[in-house]
Amino acid sequence: MTRTALRICPLCEATCGLTLTVEGSRVTAARGDRDDVFSRGFICPKGASFGALDADPDRLRVPLVRRGGELREASWEEAFAAVADGIRPLVERYGPGVVGVVLGNPNVHTVAGALYPPVLIGALGTRAVFTASTLDQMPKHVSSGLLFGDANAIPVPDLDRTDHLLLIGANPVESNGSLCTAPDFPGRLKALRARGGTLTVIDPRRTRTAKLADRHVAIRPGTDALLLAAVAHVLFEEGLTDLGALAAHVEGVDELRATLRDFTPESVAPACDVDAATTRSLARELVAAPTAAVYARIGSCTVAHGTLASWLVDVLNVLTGNLDRPGGALFPQAATDKTPRPAGPGRGFALGRWRSRVSGHPEAKGELPLAALAEEIDTGVAGGGVPAAGAGTAAGAGTAAGAGTPAAGAGTVAGAGTAAAGSGTPVAGAGTAAAPAGAEAHPLRALVAVAANPVLSAPDGDRLDKALASLDFMVSVDPYLNETSRHAHVVLPPPPPAQSPHHDFAFNALAVRNQVRYTRPAVPLEPGRMAETEIMARLILAVTGAGTGTGTGPGGTDPAAVDDMVIGQTLRRAVREPHSPVHGRDPGELTALLTGADGPERRLDLMLRLGPYGDGFGARPDGLTLDKLLAHPHGIDLGPLRPRLPQPLKTRSGKVELLPGPIAADLPRLRRALADRPAGLVLVGRRHLRSNNSWMHNIPALTGGSNRCTLHLHPEDAARLGVRDGAAVRVKGAGGEVTVPAEVTDSVRPGVVSLPHGWGHDRPGTRLSHAATDPGVNVNQLLDGSLLDPLSGNAVLNGVPVTLTPTP
Template identity: 70%
Template sequence: MTTAPRICPLCEATCGLTLTIEGTRVTGARGDRDDVFSRGFVCPKGASFGELDADPDRLRAPLVRVDGELREATWQEAFDLIAARMRPLTEEHGPHSVGVVLGNPNVHTMAGALYPPLLVGALGTRNLFTASTLDQMPKHVACGLLFGDPNAIPVPDLDHTGHLLLLGANPLDSNGSLCTAPDFPGRLKALRRRGGTLTVVDPRRTRTARIADRYVPIRPGADALLLAAVAHVLFAEGLTDLGALAGQVQGVSEVRDAVRDFAPEAVAAGCDMDAEEIRTIARELAAAPTAAVYGRVGSCTVEHGTVTSWLVDVLNILTGNLDRPGGVLFPLSATDRAPAAPSATGAAVPGRGFALGRWTSRVSGHPEAKGELPLAAIAEEIETPGEGRIRAVIALAANPVLSAPDGDRLDRALDGLDFMVSVDPYLNETSRHADVVLPPPPPAQSAHFDFAFNALAVRNQVRYTPAAVPLEEGRMDESEIHARLILAVGGAHGAAPADVDEAAIGRVLGKAVADPSSPVRGRDPKELSALLTGGTGPERRLDLKLRLGPYGDGFGANEGAGAWADADVDGDGSGGPGLSLARLREHPHGIDLGPLRPRLPDPLKTRSGRIELLPAPIAADLPRLRAALTRTGRPGSLVLVGRRHLRSNNSWMHNVPALAGGSNRCTLQIHPDDAARLGLRDAAPVRITADGGAVEAWLEITDTVRTGVVSLPHGWGHDRPGTRTAVASARPGVNVNQLLDGSRLDPLSGTTVLNGFPVELSPVEVPPVKMPPVEPPPVELREVRP
């Protein structure tokens, strides 16, 4: 029996684990008390690592379609077929005949972070669809318009703030989103212990809402109205104070004029709140010594998702809490670019800015955002004849049949493709349509580094964990799968997979040696490449990013100097930069790089060089929000919202027995008053009807959901034929996205409106079976903190 450290890849918290290994099998997982970031915290998902790793339903070899049936094949056969089918297709029909779909698990692996951009580049397609337009794209768009960079997302300084206003987020169940914070629950409780205030705005009384000082059961979809009214009060009562931001913001007076119509009395009915409570929220926010406004999935996946996300940071800016300790700050990850030298005159430095709609989708003309098109549009792009029709799809760790609107329509569309490839460990609702399925190995057999989540972390740190057990015979490393896929579709089938990594390294070094601000300016790229360490292409690319990053050794140029010289890169208390992969590997539990600190103006890439507080696309969308002031629903009407469970993460954890039991059930929650009014019984089946159709679910009557609202969780519906997920199929639940037809989108970001859409309920006369009981999970799993 041995142990090995491993960063958990199962949610955004990125907790450190200690795996117990017997032979080559992971038999246990506990929180790593020596991890510099998570300090021993673990949730039920992390504790189930071994069970997920050893899932017998995981594919062990590639599948290829022969005579209409998927059968096991060799890796060579799989890539030969891809090369033989994909290249002729793109040569005949053009690069845009291929659609690429990226699922959320990509950001949880090294391969998923490093290779998809190279794949899209090799194909030359503009038809890129990702899960971002199902959860977080509004935040990217809002930050792109405000700061000029869609990935410059400030996060709440949870460990130091005195006041947290939280909207559409339930971190006690989700562990946080776009805010990487191990032990988010503990950090919220610490906020209250030090005398801080937590306000939670949510139509459900979630686990997070239960620990709040103030809980606001807002009407779903009204967050933008509430935040606009808070901004109105700040202006009307003279409570704005930009502080150190004053010289870096333009458009303050324009925002004051833009929110003039959103007085608390004007929005009270739409929010179903008392006007005085709105004023109190505004005054408390302004009076707090430090404060942070944080909105997540529930505030993004609504009709006004981008405007809501914009208003979140407008409030942080108007109260002087952006780029301020205790407010919201921009993290600086070890693989970010090094900070630019400040202007000699202190003047704003213009950037390239951020643009929306550089191209549009072929059928409905949806504008791109951050290079992506709405995932809700992929079915029509496949079905609709004509030049530019998507004829092939490459799906990387994606299950859009369950995660995107109208899975039945997408089922039919995928059946009509000329060719499809899935990189997926399971034969699931989407990959069952593929002509080739390429299964990555279990996570214990893969190295791990968090490129995306370190850039969203509430503390600067860096951690790397190599594979905990050797790659099993017959399996292929996930990075090699991606590299061979790129070669197969790019016309270089048969070349060495390492060529993909070396070409990427060469491009980065070529730019670095030509950059006047780079520490390797003027040096020989071949000499620098020879200095890289690491036994694999991904490790060499990681080493390059670390050495050229803000804490890096600059290939020897940065030893003992630099803007972040007090970061404890060596882990010995001496400070100083000098990070490399070799140095990082000397610290298996990570290196602490210190608390977040002010970084402006460095993150700004706007054309003005300043924060552009009222961007033109936002201003153009505000009349749509004003129209909501006079909109009223029918008396007794219901709207639906989703919900997250601590033992679940979208659709890809429903096949783990330890996570599928207990209260993690696909039920429709409804308030007792609404159930009585409609004559509905607890634990009885009910029919739910909306734009896209109808589904049937078991009813759960609970006062944790407010009146006028029902709640059905996301990611279920494992009842389609042709899958190999025994545990999930035994408790399939229903697919909430089947209620949507894809027409409800936030226009700026293309994000599907998954929350706050109208539904109707009716009883099912003859129950087919009795409602499944609430069983305890097979093993007890607890949140654990040292």
């Protein structure tokens, strides 16, 4: 029997609505849902390949448990018992700090990945939290935290109403957007130009996005912050600043003017390789446009001054009066955000509340740099690891700690609001937060990895590969036996996407239009499968010693206890908050009103009801509930983005703090960069439309064509080095070397080479049969992990020096 079913696509940040064709229990086709309130029928090649990914024969179907050195199929009960037996003795002997948690990019694309990692981290009580955010967008979180007091308050460009878009280090025509959720981003850019608007792209590559632009500025990689500082300088120098209505909500303008005095267009030109006249034009065009927005992404984040570049993006939006106004950059309001609190001073944002054990890297948003994971495992007992003065416990940081599963990016799971609420309180049997000051700090001995493949995504995968092999215990929640999960002692495989529900907790908080959508599983769970939400709930119970059985009897605790705990804690807190719509009510009465088929749906209902559009458990009868959302299968449109300041601000002043202390302290490092000149070639990454990091290379329909692992090299550099198109070339960096085919093209500027991210599928012990046929090379093996943006701990993946040698 053939039928259709709706499903929100989980394969990138665009979150397009799909209409699936289902034959029996198999998805045979996918097309765009024309009635979807957000995507209106748009679909990309990834979404069109939904069925192939869903049915990939290499996806694991049952748990694997290591016995006698080999991973063997096991029952779910055996798997969770092995988790408890592996984790609990280590925690009881050494403390919770010996267990690390690694969260990968796909976490932000699933309901389970949004709801449960914060609870897991809080239950374990560990500060050793590493996510893909520190390979991607952590600089933006840090700059937002410092400017606005909230690391997840990220303004997005109002694409559909802006007159001028300045786009830096982003290629949304191929990425579909990042930290800016916008189905059909290419169509929106074309519409901008069609209505007479202007698109300017700053990128060392002439990307498909740059080809659409009115102006393409081929900047030298890694110098975005210098150029943006010079643009801000021009605004001050020429009297072009105009904060407009923002003025009452901003402090530090005069101090900013003084500190940017040295960054003239002429002084930055040699480092950026952008002439002063162009820089001045960029500034003047921003001001001349009726509305304008500056938007930057991974190319500006994954560089040595990533946080400064991210900060300066919003500085320019502020100085031109374009922050928080239609056509500029606005703060989205997701349906599952917490009840908006009254405007006023908040707690602010703190960096470095604790530091990593080996190198002393400061935490950011509750996370340590993923580039430091290997040394935290393979380096012996060392100093560090103790809390900074006034630091809270890791459990108290539970919400923040779980927030960084990117994205990619994404990395804004704490944007799930009350989903993370209560995650700071351990489940019964959980250990305490972290070793107290002065206690001995131990190397990581165990790891919980959820949808993560850092052997390919983090710098120096060879070292991490060896480090993972030395762990006493590792559990991986992953559908594949990949380059990282092959080291696990237990692998817990979630079901395919068609068998899972979907709501975009993270990406709705970054969307260019306010809307809400939810789809239940398109296909029932296959026999022997376990829902990913149940896997995560049972994992929490297992690591805390609260239960390992898969039943609700003596052999284990009902996994619904985890959801009940979060619901109870959230409601008890909500009824105490004066601004809450349920202030003063009985939590038990409210709990009884929740609807939903299971714990995750009840939590979604809770978040919708307490959210900014919710019914407040009857206080606003026309408001959102899960039942109302289910009655609108194509979603509910909540309207265009609206100005929201000062309400989103949580700084201690209650204002946009334009020159935060940590930023001011890092600016001398940027001044020193004025004298930097790369002596040779520098490396940048590359994104392909049919790819999303390392987790789609096993799908034949998504590989080949332009999605190939080749080194892009400018013809001038190729001629100078004697490199022929298609010939193998050896690329060497601080972390190692790789040999890869050269692709000579003028789409990359001279002095720059480009390799895509996520390849290198040639390690033994994996089960990725298609990916292994054309494995490519791991670009991150060229990095040794020592280069980090000091404020955010983000790995420097772009603008790094490399050397090239033609192979004989």
